[in-house]
Amino acid sequence: MSWDLEELVVSRTLRLPDIEGPGGDGVVATRQFDAILMSVGFKLSGELVARLSGSAAGAVIDMAVRVLPIVRRMAGAHVEHNVYFQDFPANVPDTVEFWTARLLDALGGESAAAAVSEGSALGVSNLLALPEYGRYQHGYAEMVAAHDELIESVRDRVTVLHLGRSxxxxxxxxxxxxxxxxxxxxxxxxxxxxxxxxxxxxxxxxxxxxxxxxxxxxxxxxxxxxxxxxxxxxxxxxxxxxxxxxxxxxxxxxxxxxxxxxxxxxxxxxxxxxxxxxxxxxxxxxxxxxxxxxxxxxxxxxxxxxxxxxxxxxxxxxRGERRARSFMSRFETLLAVDDVLGAAQLLRAAPGLLFRSLDRLLRTATTDAEQEAVLAAVESTIGVVSARVILSVREHVDNRDGVAQRVFANRLGRGRVQPDGREPIDASVLDRLRVLLDVELKRRLPAPARLVIDPDAVDIALPLGGKAISGGLGVLPRGSVSPVYGERLRFFVYWREQSAPTDFDLSALLLDQDYELDGWLSYTNLTSVGGVHSGDITAAPDGASEFIELDLDKVVAHAIVPQVNVYSGEGFDEVAESFFGFMLRDGDQRGLPYEPRTVRMKSDLRGAGRVALPLVFFRAPSGEWRVKWLHLNLRGKPVFNAVENNEVSASALARAVIDRRYLTLAYLARLMAEEVTLWDGRSFDEPVMFIGLTRPEGLPEGSQVFTPENLSDLIPA
Structure with a gap:
């Protein structure tokens, strides 16, 4: 497979490679380019506007022709998002009334009536046999004509594109x-x-x-x-x-x-x-x-x-012709006879294994001498252990006490939860271990003269693993928390099948303070307190979309867990294309079901599971809504996955991730600088290290900038 290099650069760095060609008067073309970009939630930086304005108009137009499809794909606006209920989110019917109406319509045709009658004789009704169920009843243009134009809001997303090098x-x-x-x-x-x-x-x-x-x-x-x-x-x-x-x-x-x-x-x-x-x-x-x-x-x-x-x-x-014992084998032999001193000494020669086995060693250590031996081994080897391993152990230590449930995610993103039944570790030992880890991390991290961090970025989790995390627009590492600015939350799924009829179902669990079921939204429950579903689409040869909207002022639940179920057909790794995301709108904003300017997050759906759990929305103690990234999936069943059947697993995972203490950018900032400046939009005279959700304009030359596109660069080797 071959990738377009310019698309890789733009989508991964939010920089446009420097324009080539002679100078000229590109002012008008640049303004037009910027205006079209803003319609999908993007904008040219001041520096980029100046550079393009001084270029030939034809060169600017050529760049616009190449870049616009890229940013449209980034926002998910490269496809037409239709809905089953043309007026969505208005006029969504009650589920029973809707099904009854479809049954009555079907009885008007002989073949459909026969299919319905056959199912009724068996005590069931096959919705898929109904001619008006699961298929769009209007074209995209008809749906567009039924909606008012989107009213702009200062809260709409604006993703700034910056000037790059060649x-x-x-x-x-x-x-x-x-x-x-x-x-x-x-x-x-x-x-x-x-x-x-x-x-x-x-x-x-x-x-x-x-x-x-x-x-x-x-x-x-x-x-x-x-x-x-x-x-x-x-x-x-x-x-x-x-x-x-x-x-x-x-x-x-x-x-x-x-x-x-x-x-x-x-x-x-x-x-x-x-x-x-x-x-x-x-x-x-x-x-x-x-x-x-x-x-x-x-x-x-x-x-x-x-x-x-x-x-x-x-x-x-x-082939077994020669024996070679591994460190793990020798380690297990020593622990089998409770020889903690010997095990700690052995693992000095395998520092990575030592750090991965720390919890077990400290649980097994029953004397002060054994605990001291383990901590001494850590201190003598920590200098050659990767920072990612050190940070992972540091996060593990923070979750070693006071967290009742443990959450596990394999490299495929499949999650599971189990009670923490491990023996406790002495609190003073954990405190000493924290100090050792923090001192080493502080030694490796840069010490900027001035560190500036966006308040909305302080709760972004450190990207310690990424194998099961799909890239996209506004995607943050698992465990990251962001504020939710907006009165109406709308999330969506789009999929296009490859070779077999495929039905994805967008659903949402509504959970109370104890993470017990408080309701749900899906094709089986089109309306609930504060929310509506856009209608069930059961096949997507040309692509299909489903939406759920919730009025956050009316939702009484404590947490909202969106999920995408593979009801039938191809899985997430098999379809031609699929993605999930969410939008935020103010109360007076109407517009189309899908408005790219309001998209806050959009990511590809990938993974071997049949139930995707991208994120969870929950109320903070202050009552304000927050979103926390999950990036998890459930194995599910081969067919007929539904929100009602995986409520226990999904709610347990959501609660475990919400309760887990993740290392965040705030933690890293405290190690790098004694004084941290919270950014309030001001400008600076001297170079700074800036950490935030987006790169601000006008930073002095020589400044270092870390945004979600390059957060991993903050993790030292």
Missing amino acids: LEDEVSALYLSLAGRATPLGAEDLPILRELALRCASGPQPESIPVREHRAIIDEVRLAAGEKLLAGTVTDVLRLACLLSDGDVSLSTPTRFRSLSRRSRRGLLAALDAVIADQPAKLGDVAAHREAWKRLGERLHPHEFPQWEHAATVFEVA
Whole structure:
């Protein structure tokens, strides 16, 4: 698959590559460009307006023709969003009345009447057999004509596009940012990194590549160029082999290895040989993926390369001909006899495993000497542990007491909740551990002369993981909290099937203070207190949309949990296209069901589950509404998923994420600076480090800016 480089730059950085061509009078064309952008919630920065105004009008028009489709896709405005009920959100009928009307209409036709009669004889009514159910009864133009024009509001979203460098420089910078990121990219971003790595192979390279999946992608390019690989473990080599066979670089699913060229086999075996020659103990990692190594050995033919005898030992271990105990095996043996001192000493040689096992070690430690040994091991090794692991442990410590439920999410985003039944850890030990972690993080973080943070950004969660988080407009990391500005909340789903009839159902759970069911909105309950549903669409060969709107002043529930259910047909990873998002409007704003200027968040729907839980809205103690990002899904059933059937699981996940304490930008800011300035729209005379939801205009040259597009760059290596 090939990506448009300009679209990648614009969508990932909100920068327009610098315009090429002669100067001229582009003032009028620039104004027109800016006006059209504003209709979909975007705007040119002052610097970009000045640059385009001094360019030839034709060049500005050419840029507008390229950029407008990009921003329309970003906001979800590249498709026509129709609704079943033409006047939505007005005149939505009661569910029973609506179904009754459709039944009566159906009885007017012989074939439909027969189908209804057959179902009635069995005590059921098949809605899908009704000719007017689940299909648009009017065209898009008819629906548009039935709605007033949107009244602008100062609260409408305005996403500013800034002036970038040349396309080549922007692509290189994007590659360096993705490759050198300290947090894993989502599944949809790995192929993008792969293409950028190929395009930027001869250009600047990142100083370090902390994430192993990213390293495998870069190594694929280095292997093709005949350069030395970056692999530092046997598992790194296995990831690269999976990538060469178009397999799963995360090693979550088995890869069917292909026959590889002699050059590729030589490169992989040479890398394996170097790893084992340097650290023979890494043979212990082979057992974790024994079967994969066996299959790979059949493709690499290590016996043909006797010069790399160390590489051959990897396959001997995989086949059981040689024994190599892993650190985990030795660790388990020591803990089996409660030898905490020995386990702590052992894991000094495996700092990553030490930090991942800290909770278990501290639970097992029963004496002051054992606790001191564990903390001493942490202090002596923390300098070589990645900041992402340190931050993850720090967040874990904050949730070690006072949180009744534990929430788990695998790399596919599938969530589950279970009670926390672990033995407690002494509070004084946890406090000492916090200090150790904070001191090390403070040492690694920059110390800006002046740190400025947008108050609306202080509760954004640190992006410690991203594999199951889809990109999009206004998307924040799991656990992030944002204020909800607006009187009416409207969320939406759009999908377009690939090859089979597909029915997605947009629904919402309404939960009380105890997270018990207080009602729901779906195709089975079109109206509820403060909310309405736009109507059920049951197939989407040309694309379909569903909406739910809630008047937040009338909603009595404590929490609102939107969800998208795959009722039948293709899943989120199988449809041609699907996305979810939400809009906010003031009371006097009408407009179309879908108005891109009011879209606050829009993200692709992806994942192996059949029930998507993107986020949850809830009341803060002050009574104001907030939104918290979930990025979770439920496995669901193959067909007929419905909000009424997954209420317990969905509400439990929502409550667990709301209750969990996530590390936020506020925490990071406190480590970086003793004094933090909350931004109030003012300008600055000296360069600052700015953290916010959007980049403000007019920052002095030399300022550092961190927004959701590059928050991961705040996490040190």
